[in-house]
Amino acid sequence: MSHEDLTQQAIEALLAAIESRDLRKVESALHPDAVWQNVPHAPATGRESVMQMLAGIICWSDRVQWDVLSASVRGDTGWYERLDRFWIDGAEYAVPCNGVFRIDPVTRTVCSLRDYVDLGEWRRSVAPVMTRLTDRSPAEVVSHHLDAVTGGDSVAMAADYAYDALLQRGDERHEGWVAIVNYFDIVPARLAARVIAFGSIEAVSADQVRVGWHISGMGMAPVTGADIFTVSMGRITHQLTEL
Structure with a gap:
């Protein structure tokens, strides 16, 4: 060459x-x-x-x-x-x-x-x-993100996150867009043969919303939790998962 x-x-x-x-x-x-x-x-x-x-x-x-x-x-x-x-x-x-x-x-x-x-x-x-x-509201941003989660495309899931966003899930910390999309890469495998159902998007404050969720599947105990999203200028800057 x-x-x-x-x-x-x-x-x-x-x-x-x-x-x-x-x-x-x-x-x-x-x-x-x-x-x-x-x-x-x-x-x-x-x-x-x-x-x-x-x-x-x-x-x-x-x-x-x-x-x-x-x-x-x-x-x-x-x-x-x-x-x-x-x-x-x-x-x-x-x-x-x-x-x-x-x-x-x-x-x-x-x-x-x-x-x-x-x-x-x-x-x-x-x-x-x-x-x-x-100018989208936090609820609009999170609704768009949840639609992407059901689609299973990790890049689409991360599309509404700020470049320097932080995702916290229990003891896990995923800092920055690259770390967050790496985490989303494994979501489809985690949800294989399982069904995730999201609750309504509830306002917590002017820039925060909370979404409950429920995961169920054959041969597994149901898992219930919630995510609290902080949104600034149309992008998710922080996500805290409550397990």
Whole structure:
């Protein structure tokens, strides 16, 4: 495989990771010191900052598709003309981008991206739906999350959690989006051959709701508990499971 082939492979691994909406895959495709700049604005510096920036849009997207319109690769650098498409709350939003990617030759991960994009146009387009999602009540946010739980997709289950959220379940502490989605990966296996029924969503305070639940299944004793969710700006920041 040529040098250019390896560069293209690393760039397209990042694009595929973004399309998956799974921040764990994004993390694997980025160098720890990655820098992402939407020119001429200030860059996000460091992998954590880049992931947090991307989480703001891809976690609330039901689908992401970045169409590559043209590409050229030389050495460790790739030039990609794209149409970045996001499906959010039932509608599609798209923005043309021209990205200059640079690859770290040792780790074969993306270490730098300069994206040339009309952020003003993009923000005007997407602002209404982002405001609507941000302004959701705690009950609306949690209802959307519970629908995802019944669907069994761990990435969808984690979609409404803040990047730095905390999930507590007994003695378990799952801190941050990545740890939370890792926990949700095992939920389908835990619920195999079992039925979970959620109670009503009850307000605890202006930013908290409580949901009781009951798990039953053949050959097992029923399990009953409740979750208390804290919600801020349309995202779950804390979940406490009472067993």
